[in-house]
Amino acid sequence: MLEVAGLVKAYPGGDQVLRGVSLTVKATEVVFVIGPSGAGKSTLIRCINRLVEPDAGSVRLDGVEITRLTGAELRRARRHMAMIFQEFNLVERLTVMENVLSGRLGYVGLWQAWRRRFPPEDVELAFETLKRVGLSGFENKRADELSGGQRQRVGIARALVQRPKILLVDEPTSSLDPKTSEAVMALITRLAAEEQIPALINIHDVPLARQFAQRILGLNQGVFVFEGTPEDLTPAVLDLIYAGAGEELTSALGALSVSDTGV
């Protein structure tokens, strides 16, 4: 179970991006976070696994306080929180197999990592996982030879072989076309259910969230303004969540129409 309480973050020289965010993801639950661009969705996920340092608040995974960990302890905690990225973030020049096995890096020594000598169980797990994401036979292809959808499936496999206690997923589909997006989202939610791993998923695409979510959170300017089921997402609620979105664009359009009328 993931418990986040009172999370606050401001990037150096900027306003607060997270202004006291709290949420809970229970044992096998899949939670979606929606919100406009810049709301702080990515920052939230990155604060949970401490790729970004939160300024205040607490993050607990199965009772362990993550925010106070350092060095090796933090790395051990990260093994249990697998992350899936918007831009896939595969190591492009490594093979598919190496990318998947990199999910086990927390468990092998440096020399083994250097020699690519992973324990046989890990290799077997990697083969098995590649099959589950539909990429059997792709082991020795280089990551930069794959299509976007294939890359994201490798990213999913890398996350799964970590045998995580939670999946942290940051807009997994916004670099993909609509059909592939749906397939990838279906894959993530299915695998999470099969493995009984909870997941926290950021997403832009409201219809996709509706389709796959059990519970949806709406983030706007660093605070949650909504929590509910897909059915609760009425147009009024969406207006609330996306309030202020694209303001610059709207005002630019406004200026345009003004000059059009000849003033």
Place this chain on the structure above:
Amino acid sequence: MMRMSRPTVVTEWRRPSAFPARWMGPALGLGLAAFVLWNLLSLQVDPARVSRGLGRAWIVFGRAFPPDWSRWELLVEGVIESLQMAALSTALGVLIATPVAVMAARNFSPLGVYAVGRGIISLGRTFHEIIVAILFVKAVGFGPFAGMLTLTWGSIGFFGKLLAEQIENIDRGQVEAIRATGAGPGAVLVFGVLPQVLPRFVGLTIYQWDIHLRQSAIIGIVGAGGIGTTLYNSFARYDYDFSLAILLVIVAIVLLGEAVSAAARRRIQ
């Protein structure tokens, strides 16, 4: 309601200046023109001597044709020495320059270490290789060893700088993904950084070898071995036909080295 978007009406437009103040552009142009004029005037060209020289040059070039290949053994010896100097100094230079480059990459090193790394690189870059060669010749005597050390020294600045830039340019996302798996710093280097840097590293090494081969042709002028020594001796003895042969060989080697290096780098990329 319509919003007023333009409180004042601008009727005049001038191209914005690239400088903090508008007068600085023209001032710089004037200054530059004066600078160039001054340079031209102070070059102190003596027309009489130039015309005498041109006459003599005709004779000299006549003597240089046809190139003299009879002493090809000397030539081959010089070329081999150059090749050896280039190979060894590249290997050694890359070995020394790599840790310096890691130090001088801002995304890897804390500020203090970074400053030291940059300092070492600047030190390696300021002095022309010929000056470094003179000093090394004084330290270890005439010959290719001094030349090899000179080229190695040059690597620290050249290779170090370019590699540091490459390390600074790697994709952070890939590194972050590896960090997110809970890998330690060593494993992050091996899986996240090395695969990104390695092809560029190999490419730079080949490029460095190419540059060293070129440089090995000139540091011989001050006695640091290689084909340059052969060339300088021939000039000193007025053997201009042999000089021409050597020059042709140098041009050929440099072009060949460049072609090999370009082809190899293209294959890696």
Place this chain on the structure above:
Amino acid sequence: MRAWRRFSPLQTALRLLARLGAAVVLLWALRGMDIRWEFVSDSPAQMGDLLGRMFPPDWAFAGEVVDPLVQTINIATVGTILAVLLSIPVAFLAARNTTFNRATYALGRLVMSVSRSVDSLIWALIFIIVVGPGSLAGALAVGVRSIGFVSKLFAEGIEEIDRGQVEAIVATGAGRFKVLLYGIVPQIRPVFAGVCIYRWDINIRESTVLGIVGAGGIGFVLNTAILGLEWSRVGLILLVILGVVVVSEALSAYFRKRVA
């Protein structure tokens, strides 16, 4: 359980072989260095001694360095101007979109290659034969040597001209000269200006050593001091060179950022 290997046995063997080959080449090269160890073992002491004699530098000598220093800057600047003037026609010949035919393209490329593959010191040796020792030989050497570099980058700039932008200006009904002024010049000017400044900076550094072979500038004084074993003067001259190189690099970086 399935096993997985990054490399097949054949690949592993080949990699090993390649490493072995590299080692052999390096050992062969090391033998060619005919290192005299008695010199080498002595060299740290020698170096230390040398540095000890260079510092403190002979400040009294500073007055006599000014003139050669000015000459060095003259050589670099005149050489750069020469190179730029000669490079413009070469670049147009060596750019695919502006050259006349295959032969002119090849000619442009040939000039480029020959200029670049002979170092300025060697060009200086050649020009000394032609015009005698002194700054003129230096400026000519720097100029001829720079043609390759400058025209190569000019040609790249010309090849990267975006046809679309030119067409857009043509479409406004502008005449030939205006198209040149508004469609082409803005596209190549930053490249040209940047290259000129950059090469000037490189040439300053090269001009500091031309005097060693007699082509004028501060290198001449340096050589004299070294031959005369006047190390405190050498120290001073090296400091001056360091200063000039650093200043010209900073200037070049500043102005290149401005024109970009």
